[in-house]
Amino acid sequence: MAVAEPHTTPRRRAVRADAIRNREAIVEAAAEVLAEQGAAVDVREIARRSGVGMGTLYRHFPKKEDLVRTVLDQDFSRWAEAARQAAIDAEDPWAALTDFYRQALSGCARHRALMESFALTWTDPDAAGIPRLRAVLEELRVRAAELLRPGITADDLVLLLISLGYAAQCTDAGGPQMWQRLLRVSLDGLRAEHREPLPEG
DSSP, rough: OOOOOOOOHHHHHHHHHHHHHHHHHHHHHHHHHHHHHHOOOHHHHHHHHHOOOOOHHHOOOOOOOOOHHHHHHHHHHHHHHHHHHHHHHHHHHHHHHHHHHHHHHHHTTOOOOHHHHHHTTOTTTTTTHHHHHHHHHHHHHHHHHHGGGOOOOHHHHHHHHHHHHHHHHGGGOOTTTTHHHHHHHHHHTTTOOOOOOOOOO
């Protein structure tokens, strides 16, 4: 008579399911803490909020940088896609550019670590987020080319977003209308009726 094999598969699956849940809890907690406090956050706070021990956190993310990069890549993808979709939904090219900035800056205002990452990596061609951001803004720039003042580049639009992102973080608690006013002033400066040459980049 054949001897039945030990039932080990369910246990292995349960362990894998627990590991997946732990990893998801760590990433979710890290996203909250990084948005609130920036990349200088203590990983012990992430472990506390996720409900796992430090050993479990380090098994999933041996280096803090690994966790930060995972969260920023995930959050950037969601943020950029939401902003891009808002722009796509606007048929008018100028409205598309404006809607992109409004949506993007709403995200910037709530995510400190994302803004820190932009500021540190915007000239790095290997950084995950900036090339995607530049590609979206280049698409919007080409679409609105006849409405923009001569000489505006995608890099101008990236730097404008980063600088306005810091303004959004500084003022959002006091009311988003403050950074929205600054956005209006900045976008007006991009309009084609301003013909004077821009300084060389």
